Amino acid sequence: MQVLTGTTEYFKGIGPVTFEGLESDNPLAFRWYDETRVVAGRPLKDWLRFACSYWHSFNGNGSDPFGGPTHFFAWDQRSDVLDRARDKMDAAFEFFTKMSLPFYCFHDVDLVDYGNDVAENERRLQAITDYALEKQTATGVQLLWGTANLFSHVRYMNGAATNPDFRAVAHAGAQVKAALDATLKLGGENYVFWGGREGYMSLLNTNMKKEQEHMARFLHMSKDYARKQGFKGTFFIEPKPCEPTKHQYDYDAATVISFLRQYDLLNDFKLNIEVNHATLAGHTFQHELQVAADAGLLGSMDANRGDYQNGWDTDQFPNNLNELTEAMLIILEAGGFSGGGINFDAKIRRNSTDAADLFYAHIGGMDAFARALIIADNVLQKSEYRKLRADRYQSFADGPGRDFEEGTLSLEALRDLAIQNGEPEQISGRQEYYENIINRFI
């Protein structure tokens, strides 16, 4: 990918980051991510479809609930709001291209600061997306998805689409409309809803049923608008169980799928599964992927990792090879993402304050995913993993087992079969054997 800088080069002396292979110990090179390497019939680039998150990488300033900013950006200094936005975008595209990141994702307010004037916000978004379009054209970097930030503004403190005050809901609508327009304009392949404040702080003051009905209504309106404008992509819901709310309505994959089915949204919406959200919900990431895949709704993923001892969304960069391999097994068997990709919804630590840290973080994550995909493919191609698992269900392939699956057995018949066949022999689940297979290929 051709590096594109603006008038200022923000990451001087770094990049472009290229594939150097296993022998390299250059910390600013890829050791595994050779985007052209073909695995399971497709180049890595097509399987992985890496995206950079604008918010963590270009807006996140390192502040946390106990302290102020630690990341100070050279691109965040000009007084004019659009000048600042363009500088930031220069930095972003410089980073994307130095890292060969084929996609990026944003919230409306990531691209340009918003004020309280709806029309003026729309103008700002139009201006900066004009600039983005130029940049995309010049580089080939694409928009994986756009979204609207419906959680940071004070007006959303009681929710956005689920706000008990209709006037706040209207503002959510205004933002989503503009964000959809922007996504469409930039050729965004998908549009994401993450309902950070769509939930409750206290059940005591909440009519949960009414709020969820409002949520469904809002999604239908948004979808209808986008389709009318010609949007052909997929809508994603990104589940999260809590934080900032006590309980978020889009708790986990199963909850969201239930909601989509109940409110007739299954045709247009899929899931964007985030690792750290999965673990906050008490699931493995693999579990959430499987739930989505089994429903045909594995749209996209947000790559990061949580901290198993800390109960908030730490959004660290992923690095655990065993976990990533198990995840890639599911993604490979599902045939990849439906429209989405791997978006690094991950942030460098508050105390990672060198300019190079953003590069190290993404290199580590991209290499880890590439490696995990290669390992998972080896597991599927070279080991008995798939066969072992399929064989476990052999008794349903024919005879009364098949009748059971097909619904032609009665409970009485089942009981008679139990008597007739006697006690089944013990069949080991062989969990440790399966686990050894994974490590054989790492």
Add this chain to the structure above:
Amino acid sequence: MQVLTGTTEYFKGIGPVTFEGLESDNPLAFRWYDETRVVAGRPLKDWLRFACSYWHSFNGNGSDPFGGPTHFFAWDQRSDVLDRARDKMDAAFEFFTKMSLPFYCFHDVDLVDYGNDVAENERRLQAITDYALEKQTATGVQLLWGTANLFSHVRYMNGAATNPDFRAVAHAGAQVKAALDATLKLGGENYVFWGGREGYMSLLNTNMKKEQEHMARFLHMSKDYARKQGFKGTFFIEPKPCEPTKHQYDYDAATVISFLRQYDLLNDFKLNIEVNHATLAGHTFQHELQVAADAGLLGSMDANRGDYQNGWDTDQFPNNLNELTEAMLIILEAGGFSGGGINFDAKIRRNSTDAADLFYAHIGGMDAFARALIIADNVLQKSEYRKLRADRYQSFADGPGRDFEEGTLSLEALRDLAIQNGEPEQISGRQEYYENIINRFI
């Protein structure tokens, strides 16, 4: 209620336990639970519909993963399996009647030990339910629900209805058939499915989709059989997230509702919500109740409490007044349970080894629920709680808010309203005020 003992009185010197009121400090009397006291138009007995669990109270021997039995029962000594079962039933009905417990619940194997011979197990269950029927008639105690234990036998180590081996599924069918027959015979009002091993130990060796389809198939077969036999009651699914499995398919209320909707089981199935299962799933009990109530599926509940610092199902007796009051608010507003009641799926501690401990535990639990119901009714009747919450949603009562609810607004119209109305004023959620209302009535 008339106390019924068998030939042996097992709880000598204890009971009957009666309502003595607040002035009493008799630890073997009720201070709050006056079953005839009318609250919100119904006597406490009708609201609460307390049930005793056979398993914890008459089978649980105090063993845990680190130690053997500590509870040794006088009714568990005779060598003949049916003699032993009848002695146990004598003890159980003595306890029910001494405690004025109007209902009980059981698994098949709670009533009488099962072996590996399906037909013999059926004979045993028929014999002991003959005896149960006599006891029920003599006392008026009723069966709240029956169920089959599909998790303890070695043949279910890989699941029951979801076992990869169809021969194990057949045995599950045999057990459910007999348990349904027994429930029907005893006039059981409901039948429960708790899928203790319906889940996975490792996702690596599991075809989750196939297993869930088997689950749905099995439930349909069971329901069809029961309906054919004339069962008019409700089927309950009891969610639990994990333990003994790593992940149980009936994770929580939302997951179960999704499953019921996906597989067309909503007409016959409702939920049985257990407190400790809710908290293991990362929810408050109140949340799970509300989810069930909002879907019209609040069937019944398993009363107990977990330990917020211990990550397994401790099944302790409930005692927390603030939490119980918040739960009863939801149950009251939902109009009570749909067919079910409050089943004490709770066990005295392993080191609670006095005969009286079983009484103290149930007295504490029943008094706590009665008190919580009275408090909740006061909150609803005497405070502004209900009005405050309703008023929060006033903006949807008419005008464009109502149009939004009715689906006649477009996203563009929403955006125009945002501009037209400007920034909404801040409206406090007043959480602390709501919380103070609760304590005002405790």
Add this chain to the structure above:
Amino acid sequence: MQVLTGTTEYFKGIGPVTFEGLESDNPLAFRWYDETRVVAGRPLKDWLRFACSYWHSFNGNGSDPFGGPTHFFAWDQRSDVLDRARDKMDAAFEFFTKMSLPFYCFHDVDLVDYGNDVAENERRLQAITDYALEKQTATGVQLLWGTANLFSHVRYMNGAATNPDFRAVAHAGAQVKAALDATLKLGGENYVFWGGREGYMSLLNTNMKKEQEHMARFLHMSKDYARKQGFKGTFFIEPKPCEPTKHQYDYDAATVISFLRQYDLLNDFKLNIEVNHATLAGHTFQHELQVAADAGLLGSMDANRGDYQNGWDTDQFPNNLNELTEAMLIILEAGGFSGGGINFDAKIRRNSTDAADLFYAHIGGMDAFARALIIADNVLQKSEYRKLRADRYQSFADGPGRDFEEGTLSLEALRDLAIQNGEPEQISGRQEYYENIINRFI
């Protein structure tokens, strides 16, 4: 207490809040907290020693990791830093006196904004503490403890006393020196260390042993300085397991006590136990109190509550009567706090945006504590609770049990006694009975 307002009254139309008793349903009155009511030989005011936290109540603006401020203060508007500080202090003392709060607590930067100039910061602190001294004298409100904020400034992103860069440690020293001077000047009874960044984000880049030695060194230096200046009060360490760090060195009470003992700080330091920090560490609050009390180190407490389903420090106002009663049992049996009191380290919710919400929150908390103390005293005075527990250990009162305690038995002798006495009989732990006692007195 005489209400003291400055030139502006910030909480117009509210207060003073007085005790009106159980019959009152005035939400702005105390129903339980009659500060003069004598319990266990002392007025409630002396047992409870309530303090208001400056930071949450007068600085906290409602922002969280996902959104900006929601609380906007009339006292936070003047451009001059000391003018603003004095306005805020006017609001604070107005609130303290309207609420009859006898104490307050602060961090240095709560009182007045700090910049990067050490000497200028000292001057600001001196100026605002001059004003505080006037206010204290005028009202009788006292300083329960002071502390320095060593976690918000960017220079502490890698720790304060444990920062790998000595230059950052020096700044921590400068701040503590000034905060100690201020505490001494205002007659503060205690001084607190909460080491929010004293821990690690990653063990990989950390020399934990060296950092803990630095911590000990820093505490000794601070203590020596304060003593030299004539400080007679107690130093408190406030344990917290994590957040903002991945792991904080002052993890829990046991860890801190170990540290104090190892580094010879037991004579000057005690513990300040926070409810929410206890639960984040996997303990009940009661447990942490008991650990501190058993070591003679129960100095003070930070009152709040966490959310059992959310893994961060939610710092909600306390309201659970069962839990508070169990806590007050321990505090009563320990004879109260050693120098400290009950500091509301609690914040109104982000969406509690009415001026009155701060009042409701504190009223609810103060009433709940008063009520819990009264209940606990009843349990201790009127029930067999204390005797029951003491009787469990009766076998150590004399004979070989006493010899065992006194260290005059050998292991061989113990073995011989086992043979001689045979199997001990089972003695019930009677947990449910104990729990019923609590509810009998709520």
Add this chain to the structure above:
Amino acid sequence: MQVLTGTTEYFKGIGPVTFEGLESDNPLAFRWYDETRVVAGRPLKDWLRFACSYWHSFNGNGSDPFGGPTHFFAWDQRSDVLDRARDKMDAAFEFFTKMSLPFYCFHDVDLVDYGNDVAENERRLQAITDYALEKQTATGVQLLWGTANLFSHVRYMNGAATNPDFRAVAHAGAQVKAALDATLKLGGENYVFWGGREGYMSLLNTNMKKEQEHMARFLHMSKDYARKQGFKGTFFIEPKPCEPTKHQYDYDAATVISFLRQYDLLNDFKLNIEVNHATLAGHTFQHELQVAADAGLLGSMDANRGDYQNGWDTDQFPNNLNELTEAMLIILEAGGFSGGGINFDAKIRRNSTDAADLFYAHIGGMDAFARALIIADNVLQKSEYRKLRADRYQSFADGPGRDFEEGTLSLEALRDLAIQNGEPEQISGRQEYYENIINRFI
């Protein structure tokens, strides 16, 4: 190692398991664990000192709180208690030698069933340890440590050394005496205390201080007895936070170290850190190792892994390479264990019912540790990891930083240095860079 079977070969057709290297895909061979391979100056065998746990591998029958046994052993069938014990020991040594496991560990009751007769139990233990001694001599397999099971018997339901009933304490003494005798006789290098019931189920009925004093007294008596008998090895305490108790006194490494220091036991006791116990306590395993190592108390470890979503001690076999590498970094830098080794306190899953599963599980675990040690050594030898971390603390090497460490600076001097040096520059913690180093060497 020479395979030793008894009269029956229990694992027919399996083993001996040998090192075959990376090219092998024999699931019954080692791919990494070449016991003679020298790493950091010592053969793998000496660094790792693998031990097999008698309890999980030869006694654990697969039962859990929701179901009965699933593992049925050919060696568990003879009616005579000592015959059975010898058969089991034959199986155990067959396994040890087929796996080349140099060590084993046991509780007294693992070796032979105990009854309620103290003297008879002693005779049984003597008889079976006679047999063990023969086996050890014949094979060279050694005893890593012995221990007494003070938690399974009903008499310990309220604790063992901390039981409120002194008569139960006496039995604990009898068991420990005999277990110490057995350990000494078999040349055991260490002796472990894991206090499974030394804690509380409810704080309400507990005098925690008294119980902990009893614990200390008991440990002193045990240590004194063993030393008198000539035991030269180390005593280990194995921390665990809970389960089966609500709270165990030996909560985590910091708590145990505090206890050892308080009660003057630091000279004789060290720690045995278990992975799953660390995570149950809210720590990483690495953290617990570091705490122990920093105190010079890293005695030994129990190898397994927990499940991050399940809140009980799952004791699964370890397999995560990233986590194990981070652990081995600490162990390598600490110079290895003090006396102990790596004991597989891990159990095959309840549904792992093939005889070979025990082999796969240990092979996977041993290979994972060997690989992690090799990786960690590479990180230490070939990367800048160690230097990077040391350099972070450079400012304490001389000048006022060193004065600070040496205790010759006052708080005033620190403050003056802050002014003199001004704001420190930001120094990145470079967490992602450190993490990438790990993955570079996996």
